[in-house]
Amino acid sequence: MLIFERSHPGRRNAAQAPAHIAEIGSIPAHLLRTEAPLLPEASEMDVVRHYTRLSQKNYSIDTNFYPLGSCTMKYNPRACNSLAMLPNFLARHPLAPDSTGQGFLACLYDLQEILKDVTGMAGVSLTPMAGAQGEFAGIAMIRAYHDSRKDKARTEIIVPDAAHGTNPATATMCGYTVKEIPSDANGDVDLAALRAAVGPQTAGLMLTNPSTLGVFEKCIVDIKNIVHDAGGLLYYDGANLNAILGKVKPGDMGFDVIHMNLHKTFSTPHGGGGPGAGAVGVSKRLAPFMPIPLVDKSPSPQPSPAGGRGSSYRWLTEEDLPQSIGRLSGFMGNAGVLLRAYVYARMLGAEGMHRVADFATLNANYLMAELQKAGYSVAFPQRRASHEFIVSAKELKDATGVSAMDIAKRLLDKGFHAPTTYFPMLVAECLLIEPTETESKEVLDSFVAAMKEIREEAFRDAPMVKGAPYSLPVRRLDDVKAARELDLTWRPA
Amino acid sequence: MPFIPHSDADIRDMLASIGAANIDALFEEIPPALRSGKLTRVPAGMNEMQVSRLMSERAAQDAPLLNFIGAGAYEHHIPAAVWQIVTRGEFYTAYTPYQAEASQGTLQVLYEYQTMMASLTGMDVSNASLYDGASGLAEAILMAVRAHKSSRKVLLPATVSPIYRSVVHSIVKLQDIELVEVPFDATSGTVDMQALQQHAGGDLAALVIPQPNFFGALEDVDALTDWAHAQSALAIGLVNPLTLALLKAPGHWGSRSPLPNPDKTTSHSTKPASGQVAGYLPQAGEGANVSLRDSKTYGADIAVGDGQPLGAPLSSGGPYFGFMCCKQALVRQMPGRIIGRTVDLEGKPGFTLTLQAREQHIRRAKATSNICSNQGLMVTAATIHMALLGVDGLRRVAATSHANTAALAVQAGGVHGVKRLFGAPHFHEVVLHLPKSSAEVLAKMQARGVLGGYDLQPHYPQLGHALLVCSTETKTAEDLQRYVDALRHALS
Numbered sequence: 001m002l003i004f005e006r007s008h009p010g011r012r013n014a015a016q017a018p019a020h021i022a023e024i025g026s027i028p029a030h031l032l033r034t035e036a037p038l039l040p041e042a043s044e045m046d047v048v049r050h051y052t053r054l055s056q057k058n059y060s061i062d063t064n065f066y067p068l069g070s071c072t073m074k075y076n077p078r079a080c081n082s083l084a085m086l087p088n089f090l091a092r093h094p095l096a097p098d099s100t101g102q103g104f105l106a107c108l109y110d111l112q113e114i115l116k117d118v119t120g121m122a123g124v125s126l127t128p129m130a131g132a133q134g135e136f137a138g139i140a141m142i143r144a145y146h147d148s149r150k151d152k153a154r155t156e157i158i159v160p161d162a163a164h165g166t167n168p169a170t171a172t173m174c175g176y177t178v179k180e181i182p183s184d185a186n187g188d189v190d191l192a193a194l195r196a197a198v199g200p201q202t203a204g205l206m207l208t209n210p211s212t213l214g215v216f217e218k219c220i221v222d223i224k225n226i227v228h229d230a231g232g233l234l235y236y237d238g239a240n241l242n243a244i245l246g247k248v249k250p251g252d253m254g255f256d257v258i259h260m261n262l263h264k265t266f267s268t269p270h271g272g273g274g275p276g277a278g279a280v281g282v283s284k285r286l287a288p289f290m291p292i293p294l295v296d297k298s299p300s301p302q303p304s305p306a307g308g309r310g311s312s313y314r315w316l317t318e319e320d321l322p323q324s325i326g327r328l329s330g331f332m333g334n335a336g337v338l339l340r341a342y343v344y345a346r347m348l349g350a351e352g353m354h355r356v357a358d359f360a361t362l363n364a365n366y367l368m369a370e371l372q373k374a375g376y377s378v379a380f381p382q383r384r385a386s387h388e389f390i391v392s393a394k395e396l397k398d399a400t401g402v403s404a405m406d407i408a409k410r411l412l413d414k415g416f417h418a419p420t421t422y423f424p425m426l427v428a429e430c431l432l433i434e435p436t437e438t439e440s441k442e443v444l445d446s447f448v449a450a451m452k453e454i455r456e457e458a459f460r461d462a463p464m465v466k467g468a469p470y471s472l473p474v475r476r477l478d479d480v481k482a483a484r485e486l487d488l489t490w491r492p493a
Numbered sequence: 494m495p496f497i498p499h500s501d502a503d504i505r506d507m508l509a510s511i512g513a514a515n516i517d518a519l520f521e522e523i524p525p526a527l528r529s530g531k532l533t534r535v536p537a538g539m540n541e542m543q544v545s546r547l548m549s550e551r552a553a554q555d556a557p558l559l560n561f562i563g564a565g566a567y568e569h570h571i572p573a574a575v576w577q578i579v580t581r582g583e584f585y586t587a588y589t590p591y592q593a594e595a596s597q598g599t600l601q602v603l604y605e606y607q608t609m610m611a612s613l614t615g616m617d618v619s620n621a622s623l624y625d626g627a628s629g630l631a632e633a634i635l636m637a638v639r640a641h642k643s644s645r646k647v648l649l650p651a652t653v654s655p656i657y658r659s660v661v662h663s664i665v666k667l668q669d670i671e672l673v674e675v676p677f678d679a680t681s682g683t684v685d686m687q688a689l690q691q692h693a694g695g696d697l698a699a700l701v702i703p704q705p706n707f708f709g710a711l712e713d714v715d716a717l718t719d720w721a722h723a724q725s726a727l728a729i730g731l732v733n734p735l736t737l738a739l740l741k742a743p744g745h746w747g748s749r750s751p752l753p754n755p756d757k758t759t760s761h762s763t764k765p766a767s768g769q770v771a772g773y774l775p776q777a778g779e780g781a782n783v784s785l786r787d788s789k790t791y792g793a794d795i796a797v798g799d800g801q802p803l804g805a806p807l808s809s810g811g812p813y814f815g816f817m818c819c820k821q822a823l824v825r826q827m828p829g830r831i832i833g834r835t836v837d838l839e840g841k842p843g844f845t846l847t848l849q850a851r852e853q854h855i856r857r858a859k860a861t862s863n864i865c866s867n868q869g870l871m872v873t874a875a876t877i878h879m880a881l882l883g884v885d886g887l888r889r890v891a892a893t894s895h896a897n898t899a900a901l902a903v904q905a906g907g908v909h910g911v912k913r914l915f916g917a918p919h920f921h922e923v924v925l926h927l928p929k930s931s932a933e934v935l936a937k938m939q940a941r942g943v944l945g946g947y948d949l950q951p952h953y954p955q956l957g958h959a960l961l962v963c964s965t966e967t968k969t970a971e972d973l974q975r976y977v978d979a980l981r982h983a984l985s
Contacts, residue, residue, distance in 0.1 A: 012885045017885070021892055032741060033737065039879050047574065054601055057598035086549065089555065094566050094811075096562060103551030117535050169860040170863040173667065175667040178857075221526075269586050271585060272599035274868045328664065331625075331656075335811045354530075423854070437496070472597075477843045478837065
């Protein structure tokens with residue numbers, strides 16, 4: 001039932017709105033609306049019950065194992081939320097003077113410094129509001145760099161075929177054409193194809209490492225040299241940063257620019273689709289082009305109450321970075337998300353961060369080993385998994401008709417969120433599985449048990465598996481009807 | 494180990510299963526020369542008690558002052574229930590609803606949100622959100638250029654927020670789109686129609702129409718929409734969603750606009766779910782038998798803006814969310830996720846992501862945008878916020894904000910040397926002209942605990958000592974008096 005169907009004419013929440021309807025006489029009638037918008041008339045309790053019950057129709061990290069590959073669905077510590085929602089943080093207007101937000105600015109400055117260390121980059125800007133906006137910022141900086149050198153012939157961005165769809169879409173938004181290159185049989189970038197692809201038209205290469213195939217690009221140094229020798233720059237898609245946190249720094253791999261998905265590696269919540277945060281890190285030569293605002297620190301003009309000099313923080317703007325690619329958000333990106341990431345980073349500390357990649361990788365390799373023992377084929381059995389790996393259900397489908405999608409839906413019945421399905425598209429009947437470091441061995445074992453059961457069910461009663469799920473609020477939905485007979489808004493009967 | 498549950502025995506058993514001697518062996522494929530990721534500048538970890546102390550001390554530095562700044566972010570009361578429900582783990586820690594059967598909660602919220610926003614804006618359809626209003630406007634401009642096909646020129650009036658214009662420049666300039674500024678009339682503070690007319694007859698993709706505009710003034714949206722359509726350009730309405738509780742919806746802008754079209758999917762006006770709501774009086778001619786099916790000739794084509802006034806705290810600038818609604822004919826050009834209602838195997842209604850063929854994970858380099866994640870949690874807050882306030886509550890908030898600002902303008906105008914700029918009717922922001930530099934006055938007001946407004950001087954030097962002031966429903970008569978006292982003191 002929709003909230004509109006719970007609406008009752010004349011019902012309103014007196015406690016939540018001003019008591020009087022104020023005069024609006026000074027606004028001419030032709031500028032006013034004449035029809036009431038379609039909003040429910042419901043009591044506070046009706047609304048609370050309705051949305052509480054809706055929440056119960058979701059799988060979430062807090063309720064289910066959520067091994068959604070490439071999304072890093074790790075536990076979101078509660079302290080990060082409660083501390084980011086301290087009343088003074090919530091109440092501050094974004095255009096209030098810097099002097100009224102020194103606590104907030106200090107957190108952002110510290111986070112910039114932490115992320116510089118993590119990535120091995122010279123500068124960090126926190127403003128992009130999502131991974132895809134971080135990608136935009138990164139490629140826009142690459143373009144600004146070439147433009148600043150009057151190198152106008154570079155019109156092409158190279159993207160491996162295993163890349164996230166955001167990579168080619170971003171290159172297009174930045175005015176580039178996209179050249180796709182294949183992966184080799186081991187899941188690495190095909191070096192011969194890369195050599196053939198680069199030239200004076202190459203603006204840069206976008207690379208995810210470890211790749212979406214769940215393996216580390218062994219020839220990363222060769223890749224770097226090929227692209228740099230051709231005059232192009234290297235973009236690191238940090239979607240899989242969790243796999244190398246505290247192990248390898250993208251700056252050490254020779255990358256010029258990186259975006260980080262703080263909602264993945266730094267455990268800010270995914271919120272049913274967002275908000276995320278896509279901070280970017282850059283090498284020295286790209287630093288002048290970083291998106292604004294940035295936070296700068298200087299010795300305070302006044303002595304601090306504790307004695308000695310304190311610090312004072314301020315926004316850097318257009319005047320400080322005249323070559324900046326500019327602003328990407330109205331104020332300061334998803335500021336509250338950045339506070340959550342900061343709290344998480346402080347709780348982990350250097351030692352905790354070093355362990356993230358260790359245990360994310362341990363969990364992935366363990367799960368891969370156990371699923372192989374349970375009879376599943378993995379895409380790259382000859383390789384170590386990074387923090388994620390691919391199971392291909394092709395053999396099972398050939399034998400029983402049960403596809404990757406059917407396995408995904410049957411997993412829902414067994415209380416697990418499904419892995420990422422049919423991405424990357426290079427592997428047939430692909431299930432991309434990322435357990436993250438925060439899951440225990442028992443949870444992984446129960447997931448393996450469920451996968452084993454599904455395999456047995458596939459051989460015993462394939463139609464049953466293909467009909468899954470059975471235990472959720474709805475059965476499998478008709479996506480074709482959804483797209484053909486568009487019903488995007490409710491209308492009263 | 495923070496947030497890692499493994500015991501030593503677990504680690505041993507897991508390595509044995511893998512056949513690896515130790516965890517380091519799992520990284521053997523990484524060239525040894527690169528494995529130098531030692532963190533040298535990240536401080537040591539803190540436990541929850543320590544980090545709570547740190548953050549509480551930081552927050553204590555940021556004690557709020559009495560705020561009269563708006564300029565794109567507005568202080569409103571948010572019902573307590575909103576964020577208590579939003580931060581339930583089931584909403585807070587779920588992801589994009591790729592697995593529809595296990596995400597019906599989020600999907601239904603988004604469908605309800607789309608319904609509310611489409612109705613509020615008077616448009617046919619809504620997406621499930623963009624990042625914020627400024628980047629949303631950039632997406633609307635890109636969408637208009639895609640839809641228009643022949644022109645890449647867009648008119649962006651100087652009455653649009655300078656911050657928004659700056660963001661639009663950053664995002665669209667790389668695609669060779671020409672942005673042309675239209676000046677404002679110095680008397681009214683709205684788009685200069687004569688200056689606009691100089692662009693008549695040219696090939697134009699779109700005109701952006703802000704309502705209320707950055708000065709809080711109300712544009713003649715009907716005339717502007719008609720003008721855009723007369724040039725075969727799209728009309729992009731840039732609106733504050735809260736104000737739409739009172740103001741004419743973008744979908745109804747234009748000379749033939751007051752007339753609802755019975756065939757239009759979102760024309761709820763013919764049969765409101767809740768009957769006649771007090772305060773919305775039918776205008777003469779409503780319901781007359783006029784066909785409005787020609788989607789080119791009336792109503793904004795795209796409505797976009799920042800959803801922050803609907804349940805998002807100010808929080809130093811984010812997260813907020815961008816909303817985007819459009820005419821049905823443009824839905825396949827819209828960026829961002831869209832939720833559709835359909836049925837399951839048994840014919841039971843349910844919700845799912847739809848029209849995904851527009852998006853980057855399918856279309857890659859040919860997608861409508863590179864957007865992937867959106868602002869789902871903020872939309873959840875907005876949906877609950879709108880459900881709690883309802884039509885009547887939203888209207889009271891909007892009307893009280895308007896009246897408070899009107900009262901403030903009158904009282905501030907009584908201070909010697911202060912006068913109101915611009916004669917156009919305003920919504921909940923006004924521009925005051927001061928006899929001294931705005932920056933100096935603001936600093937003095939701040940010393941008395943009042944954030945006196947947004948200094949317009951850097952962006953609009955031609956206005957002189959100008960200040961943009963906002964008062965929402967959160968301000969009492971005493972608050973307004975404090976403002977006036979602080980202003981008087983600052984000018985004395």
